[in-house]
Amino acid sequence: MSSPATEASPPHPPMRAGTVVLVLSLLLGLQPIATDLYLPALPSMTAAFGASMPQAQLTLTAMLLAFGLSQLVWGPMSDRFGRRPVLLSGLVMYVLASVGCVFSGTFEQIIGWRTLQGIAMGAGVMGARAIVRDLYAPAEGARIMSKSLTGLGVLACLSSPLGGLLTEVGGWRTALAA
Structure with a gap:
């Protein structure tokens, strides 16, 4: 006697467009947040370590180049291993690099941690674009991406003033922790 066929579990219900836009805005916003949030902290961070302005600029250059x-x-890795593991790995790496920045004892360590942040940010931004391509037809994907980029713009506009406030209230390490 044969056993009854088991049905495969139903696929996950599709996410609402608003949820997708929010997630994409946050992923795409990693880069402007990571750059604009800490820019107001650069003078106090540079002074705390007695670093030069070219060293301070290197924190941004190294991060953006790595990004x-x-x-x-990240793109080929996500094609090979899937979007989720690559995206989660990048986000965990980003958090660890942020913690590393906060507890850095030298300016060279900050440059290293910021480079790692740049590498990690690449996973988030690449993942966001890949998710849109995976979930939507080109026309709908363009609409979703357009809305997400609006969210990115809002995050970018808020990051510098928030970074200044965090630096003023909690010092330069606070801006790097955010």
């Missing part, structure tokens, strides 16, 4: 180049690696 751009890492997407060339």
Whole structure:
């Protein structure tokens, strides 16, 4: 006697467009948040370590260079291993790099941790774009991405004033923790 066929579990219900837009805005917003939030802290951070302005600029240059180049690696990895594990790995790496920045004892360590943040940000931004491509037809995907980029713009506009407030209230390490 054969056993009754078991039905596969139903696929996850699709996320509402508003939820997708919010998640995408946050993922795409990692880069402007990570850059604009800490810019008001640069003078006090540089003074705390007795660093030069070129060293301070290197924290941004290294992060942005790592961000751009890492997407060339994250993309094929997400095709091979899936979006979720790559995205989660990148987000965990980003949090760990942020903690590393906060507890850095030298300016060189901050440059290293900011470079790692850039690498990790690449996973978030690449993942956001890939998610849109996976979930939506081109026309609908363009609409969703447009709304998400509006959210990114809002985050970018709020990041610098928030960074200044955090630096004023809690010092430069607070801006790097956020």
